[in-house]
Amino acid sequence: MDLYKQAGVDIDAGNEAAKRYARLAKSTLRPEVIAAIGGFASGFALDLGRFKEPVLVSGTDGVGTKLKIAMESGRHDTIGIDCVAMCVNDILTVGAEPLFFLDYLAVGKLDVGVAESIVAGVAEGCRQAGAALVGGETAEMPGMYADGEYDLAGFAVGCVNRGQMVDGSAVREGDVLLGLASNGLHSNGYSLVRKLIADHGLRLFQRFPGEEADVAEVLLRPTRIYVKSVLRLLAEGIRVSAMAHITGGGIPENLPRVLPEGCEAQVRRGAWPIQPVFAWLLQASGLPWEEAARIWNLGVGYVIVLPETEAARARRLLEDEGEIVYEMGRVARGERRVAFVD
Known part of the structure; x- marks a missing residue:
């Protein structure tokens, strides 16, 4: 022994x-x-x-x-x-x-x-x-x-x-995209985050730019768990066409995975506020918004695709469960991809 x-x-x-x-x-x-x-x-x-x-x-x-x-x-x-x-x-x-x-x-x-x-x-x-x-x-x-x-x-x-089961087959042109706010970075893009922190001389226990919390606290905010909110939505009979968890690859890589052929997700760039951590990362990296969106979630951790007739009720239910909800775009005819629009 x-x-x-x-x-x-x-x-x-x-x-x-x-x-x-x-x-x-x-x-x-x-x-x-x-x-x-x-x-x-x-x-x-x-x-x-x-x-x-x-x-x-x-x-x-x-x-x-x-x-x-x-x-x-x-x-x-x-x-x-x-x-x-x-x-x-x-x-x-x-x-x-x-x-x-x-x-x-x-x-x-x-x-x-x-x-x-x-x-x-x-x-x-x-x-x-x-x-x-x-x-x-x-x-x-x-x-x-x-x-x-x-x-x-x-x-x-x-x-x-x-x-x-929700498998994306019900997605149709005109469906609404509801985004649920993230807690920050969640668990993706940290290799680049750590490089940027080091390159700009930020220390873990100093205040993060634009935040009251220190760098370590901001970077360690845990991934939000959407289970109870979404299960309530389904239990209430809301017709959901598709759902995507926004992880590595961000919105552009994850949302198309649940879209059928012939459907394009048109996402409005200004549909949700940019959290301070992402504002700093965008500035520090110099990356274009579209490229940054393939690395980080940029403030949206989960996307629900559903018919327009269900959107208002779904939003109320999700907000009752404590979610911050953004109407971030719609489904249109086109390639199976995400198109960012103004």
């Missing part, structure tokens, strides 16, 4: 971390969960009363180089929310309700307090999404990661009735 510890792996620390994870996971459990964290696997009894034509939907993702900001600042409590958000927002685009989530944390040397903080964020993300945290893996790998470094990824499984 001591020899293994000398090689860089602390089994006792791993056991202590697992105990703390189990306590965090309890706050996320759903009644369908059969086995608790600690065994080799977890079970989930799908409610066939609710899902009569069940389609299981899965998604996996990581957090990317945003992790470097967490590690450099010593702030680890929200990065787990990002991990959950990137997965559950993806499966939400087809109308799936997230059911459960598992995470994977790889470290060079296990610091139980840091690991607990990371997984506390994962648990908070699961609570926001209504998903159960049913398990995970912590891998201590000296030599693969330096002390103090880690990587975080995970996956979500959800369910939707086959007849209620």
Whole structure:
């Protein structure tokens, strides 16, 4: 045991971390969960009363180089929310309700307090999404990661009735594009962000230009989870034609993925305000707006495409759920792409 510890792996620390994870996971459990964290696997009894034509939907993702900001600042409590958000927002685009989530944390040397903080964020993300945290893996790998470094990824499984899936086939000319505001950068474009921060001499604990918060806080704002707002929209019977999660590639790369052939999304450039973080990035990078929009979300984290007759009611419901909503454009005939218009 001591020899293994000398090689860089602390089994006792791993056991202590697992105990703390189990306590965090309890706050996320759903009644369908059969086995608790600690065994080799977890079970989930799908409610066939609710899902009569069940389609299981899965998604996996990581957090990317945003992790470097967490590690450099010593702030680890929200990065787990990002991990959950990137997965559950993806499966939400087809109308799936997230059911459960598992995470994977790889470290060079296990610091139980840091690991607990990371997984506390994962648990908070699961609570926001209504998903159960049913398990995970912590891998201590000296030599693969330096002390103090880690990587975080995970996956979500959800369910939707086959007849209620949102697949983009209902998109029509004249449909309205509703954008839901982001919390900032979410989890994309950080390699360039970190370069710009370094090039302009910004330090993590100084105030971010145009903000009251410091640089680390602005850059670590967690990805917004849209699950409860969008599921309420669907439950209220709003006819939704398509939905897109705006991640890497921004609006120009993600929105066309849910459009049928012959449909073009015409997005108005001035339809929503530019948040201070994006205003600074645009100025610091010198990038044209259209190119920047392929790297960052520029303030819109999720797009809902729906008939014009549904737009006003949908907006009211989403705002009741706390979302900031922008009518950002319409669907027109054309190539399967995004066209930015004035």
